[in-house]
Amino acid sequence: MKFIGFRTVKTAIGASLAIIIGKELGLQYAASAGIITILSVQKTRKKSVKSALKRILSCILALCLALILFNLLGYGEIIFGVFLLIFIPLAVRFKVEEGIVVSSVLVSHLLVEQSTSAFWLWNEVALMIVGVTVALILNLYMPSVEGRIKEDQLFIEESIKEILIKIAEAMRNGEFSKEDEEDLLIDLENRLRGARKLTYINLNNYFRGNDHYYVRYMEMRMQQLETLKSMKEHFRDDFSTYEQALMMADFTEKVANSIYEENTAENLLNDLYRLRENFRSMSLPVSRQEFESRASLFQFLNDIKQFLRVKNEFIIDINMLELNEK
Template sequence: MKKLIGLRTLKTALGSAIAIIIAESLGLKYAAAAGIITILSVQNTKKTSITIALQRIESTLLALLISGILFWIFGYTAIVFGVYLVIFIPLTVIFKITDGIVVSSVLVTHLLVEKSISVFWIKNEILLMFIGAGIAIVLNIYMPKIEGKIKENQRDIEDYMRKILFHMAEDLRGQSVHIEEEKLFNSLEMTLKEGTERAYRNLNNYIINEAKYYVQYMEMRTLQYEILKYMRKHFVKFYMNFQQTEMVAAFTENVALNLSEYNTAEKLIEELKKIMEACKIQNLPKSREEFENRAMLFQFLNDIEYLLEVKKKFKYNLEEKN
């Protein structure tokens, strides 16, 4: 059961109240706007919160500049406000600060209502934005660690993959597909999606140092998942048992046993090449059916090789960066 009141909700409520109190203590008008800005600026990650806050500060300065010029020349009317939006919105797209459109325009309405672009009101709106966005940034400095949950996802992902490979070895020997495999593939897909979402959230909680490892890990496992799905299709066409089948089944079990986060897959790839060479020197197929099945078996081995190469490349890239 999910919590009804999460950390972000508490941050939003506390931050909004603090922003309003600070704005009121400074004698600012429309102090509640600072609270609203805080509500809109509290995000799920540190990086997102800072990015949005900076965009809104930039857009506010731009909005006050454009609206101030228009109000000074043409007066304080709804039509002029509309003209302001026609100019302001395209510029936010150009400068990539569109997240500030709504909040900045709300602050501009204060000038419209008060019919003034005096230093007092310009300063008032700028301070409202700085207080609201600033409180959101301060509150988002603390983010709960989620590495533990990501590692749980990693363990589950590897466990599902291990079970799938063991089933594939049994499928090769028994020339049939396990019913349980469908559930394993579904569970693996769901865990990969959850792990990937957490990995990106974890990445965005680092401002200076980037934690890309978990994102790269999830991308690697997702690619392997797609390869496993492709490998599974071959079992529909396996209907004869050969000496090579047992060799491939045994190797598939070995891959399952050695599937882990830290395995470089290099030894497995060497072993696979030996198996492929052994298959090549055996007697040629004696029938069309045997030829087709051995071709599918060889393709299955190619897929396993790709599966292992993906892991090898992942470890190699990490070592190269380190």
């Protein structure tokens, strides 16, 4: 377990650099630049840029408001309170609330110095610029998470394959362990949720518009997970005595062995439609028990169709995106 994370190291280095730069530029209250850097180091590049812009706009708004209030009403603690009463709602209204704290600190410098001269106004703007610029430069480098995402992909695909194979075995031999299946589904869901978070971090570390692949992939697998949960609900009876169950078991195993990322699922969908037609051509159930069991199998078949359709639509969407980018 790491005691100090990469972001912590960047924050410490950035805060020190911002203070040093502030002092070298002759800025007063140079330590504030370091605090601004601490608050501006974000998890992703996009978030860092958005945060920087909002803080600069918030700073300009705060200084303009302070210039008016302090010159009209004087410098005092009550006037600073009036400033906050007006500034905070305005910052929220203009969606720059991320800069409320640091901008208020910068305005407090004017209060302490009892001045809104050009020197002090520029001093506060410069502190903000130094702080957010250092943070932006540091955030240009973000450790890649693609390796971890690919590891998650392999785990997810192997887990789905294992679950489908267990389902196929249960259809053949009539033995189905709900506990084992539940544990596999829980592990898969936990890994999927963590992987999905990583894909959004990866997405927000790039400024191009074509980095949605991993996000779409994980969303596709999340939809398939929900279908898997539905599949297991159909196993209330022993299906192994029915010919349809053995046919479904073979098909389910075929799906399991074709779960890998690049498979379009189009051929599997065609096989499924043929299988469904075969089911319809078979003799009707002769007992209530057989009717209920075959109805459950038919519902399972619909779940498999949904499972494959989600994958097929994912591949089509990705191919369309690639064509549009060319």
